[in-house]
Amino acid sequence: MARSYVTPDDAEEDAAVDLTPMLDVVFIMLIFFIVTATFIKETGVEVNRPEASTAEQKDNVAVLVAINADNSVWMDGRRIDVLSVRANIERLHAENPNGGVVIQADELASMKTFTQVLDQAREVVPGSQIALATDDR
Template sequence: MRMRRYSQQVEEEPGIDLTPMLDVVFIMLIFFIVTSSFIKESGVEVNRPQAETAAAQDTGNILIAVTADGQVWLDKQVVDVRSVRAHVERMRQEQPEGVVVVQADQDARTGLVVKVMDQARLAGVPDVVLAASTEAH
């Protein structure tokens, strides 16, 4: 007599394995978080002057706000005008291609705005621009 061997085969239920899809989703999420540029805000709203030649800046910017009462805002905090250079140098390491945009209130003192722009230039930023609103017709 011949003995037959029967192997027990456990039949798996057919289904879709979602593990590779989840891996791809997490990799994409990490990619978008790392490559996204976060918008830095100055931390205060100012009443910008209007200009017909105002143009939008598309690159990553370092925003500095100068209020009508003489406060200088950078990275959502009030800073002394003498420390603007150090703050800009630190932020410039995070965004080497960024330009400095000074958002001066239309009633801000011109001397203070010039000091802020000078401190940004001393930090090694060649492009320091003033923000303005487009004139409404």
């Protein structure tokens, strides 16, 4: 009968913990969270929104349009011309057809600029999917 001897080197190898399955699980969880995360789109400009007591939370927003106090229009962090709002909304709305449009107009912005942006947004999406962002103070 042959005896098998365990050397100290063999004992250390047997006691090692295999971390590969744990790393696999961590990477799978990371991929899951990245895929299921919703990313917040920013307009790229600070807007002082008007106050409203009947403000409601809008879910599933695809396009954010901001109108500054100096009547400049901002989308996706860049300033755009008022006449190109429709083309930009069409492009962004094509990425998420079920999403709505939220217009963040500064309380000092002119009604003319807001109306132009609203009209161009209504040409792309139904009126029920368009909202004005307000503060509920």
